[in-house]
Amino acid sequence: MKNLSMIFFLFVPIIFLWHPSWLGILDIQPYWPLFWLLPWSMISGSINGLISGLFLGLILDSITLDGIFTQIPGLVICGFWFGKIKIHRDTFVGHFRYGLICSIGSFLCGTLFILQIFLKNVSDRNFLMFIPSIQNILAEVFLTGLFAPLICSQLLRIFQSSRRKI
Amino acid sequence: MLNVRLISNSRWWHKKKNWILFAIFLFLFFVRISKGSIYKDFYYFVSKPFWPGKFQKEIIVESLEKEYFIKLHLLKKDNVRLRETLNLQESYSDTISAAVISRKTGSWWRQIILNKGSKAGVKIGSSVIGPGGLLGRINSTTSYTSTVRLLTSPESKVGVWVDRIQRNGLLIGSADNYPNLILYSKDADIKVGDFVSSSPASTLLPPNLPIGIVESVVEPFKAKKMAKILLLAKPNAIDWVQILKEK
Numbered sequence: 185m186k187n188l189s190m191i192f193f194l195f196v197p198i199i200f201l202w203h204p205s206w207l208g209i210l211d212i213q214p215y216w217p218l219f220w221l222l223p224w225s226m227i228s229g230s231i232n233g234l235i236s237g238l239f240l241g242l243i244l245d246s247i248t249l250d251g252i253f254t255q256i257p258g259l260v261i262c263g264f265w266f267g268k269i270k271i272h273r274d275t276f277v278g279h280f281r282y283g284l285i286c287s288i289g290s291f292l293c294g295t296l297f298i299l300q301i302f303l304k305n306v307s308d309r310n311f312l313m314f315i316p317s318i319q320n321i322l323a324e325v326f327l328t329g330l331f332a333p334l335i336c337s338q339l340l341r342i343f344q345s346s347r348r349k350i
Numbered sequence: 351m352l353n354v355r356l357i358s359n360s361r362w363w364h365k366k367k368n369w370i371l372f373a374i375f376l377f378l379f380f381v382r383i384s385k386g387s388i389y390k391d392f393y394y395f396v397s398k399p400f401w402p403g404k405f406q407k408e409i410i411v412e413s414l415e416k417e418y419f420i421k422l423h424l425l426k427k428d429n430v431r432l433r434e435t436l437n438l439q440e441s442y443s444d445t446i447s448a449a450v451i452s453r454k455t456g457s458w459w460r461q462i463i464l465n466k467g468s469k470a471g472v473k474i475g476s477s478v479i480g481p482g483g484l485l486g487r488i489n490s491t492t493s494y495t496s497t498v499r500l501l502t503s504p505e506s507k508v509g510v511w512v513d514r515i516q517r518n519g520l521l522i523g524s525a526d527n528y529p530n531l532i533l534y535s536k537d538a539d540i541k542v543g544d545f546v547s548s549s550p551a552s553t554l555l556p557p558n559l560p561i562g563i564v565e566s567v568v569e570p571f572k573a574k575k576m577a578k579i580l581l582l583a584k585p586n587a588i589d590w591v592q593i594l595k596e597k
Binding site for chain 2 (some may be wrong): 188201202203205208210211212213248252253259273297298301316317319320323324
């Protein structure tokens with residue numbers, strides 16, 4: 185399980201950098217790290233989820249420029265929260281749950297990120313001009329919710345089957 | 351009775367020649383009403399083979415290009431001399447071509463990664479231009495790559511110049527495709543369509559790099575005037591860029 189999940193873990197920053205524009209809306213992408221973090225945390229629990237969120241945040245912060253703004257708080261909270269979620273017996277309902285959970289997670293991460301931008305610019309009263317960037321959150325929430333049922337359920341299945349083999 | 355018949359045969363409408371004259375008159379009347387459009391169109395087709403041909407156009411364009419090139423060269427020389435006199439930052443002298451290997455032009459993280467790094471002589475802070483104008487500045491380098499912070503990034507702040515009103519301003523990225531221009535004057539007469547370039551007084555950027563045009567102007571707020579800028583260079587569509595080597 186660990187080997188496979190680690191391979192997929194390595195793909196997260198690659199796809200984050202790749203930024204396939206044909207998958208996006210308004211040049212905005214789904215929030216890729218959540219697709220890995222949700223199945224991993226659901227299987228491994230809250231503490232492992234929290235640690236994975238921290239590691240993911242560190243990697244993604246290192247490959248993006250804006251050193252002042254960090255993705256760690258959002259990913260840590262999501263990792264911890266995802267660990268509390270149990271796998272649903274009904275696979276059909278489960279698919280839609282992944283979509284909803286990832287959308288909420290993406291909203292949380294986006295809101296925490298924009299709050300950092302607001303806080304940084306509150307001193308020179310320029311923060312109001314960042315309001316149009318809320319469209320980033322909305323597009324990201326929609327796309328993450330759209331792709332999550334497909335990707336998360338497949339990853340969860342792969343992680344579970346590799347765990348059984350071990 | 352016979353006499354009557356002879357008279358009727360000699361009426362004017364019985365003569366073909368008269369009808370022809372009448373037709374010519376009608377035609378000319380039509381020409382007069384249409385202000386000679388038929389003649390003009392006819393002249394268009396007749397004179398077409400004798401127009402100034404493609405060859406002649408090429409000669410003129412080539413001469414114009416040479417003229418502009420010489421003028422540009424003279425202006426550049428003048429610019430350098432005046433900048434030296436005024437002790438202003440000098441323009442760029444050399445460029446490094448680089449390909450875009452990763453681009454994040456949406457959402458919060460607005461950056462592009464180039465395939466040239468410190469080994470190729472890329473330095474942090476160098477300006478990056480693409481077709482259209484300025485894209486951003488180099489923010490970090492590795493041996494083989496360099497990362498460009500785009501003008502749309504929320505972390506980007508550069509000094510710009512609005513030529514028409516002869517004022518300096520600050521261009522701040524706001525995580526959307528239209529960065530904000532802030533002019534620290536309520537009375538600045540900025541209008542939609544004004545051209546924005548890098549500031550001649552800037553210490554970070556080479557002077558007079560085209561950046562964008564004013565797309566909309568926001569109402570003045572507390573001694574500031576803000577405007578949204580439409581960037582001329584489109585990072586989401588550019589595959590090759592030029593990194594400016596400063597002197």
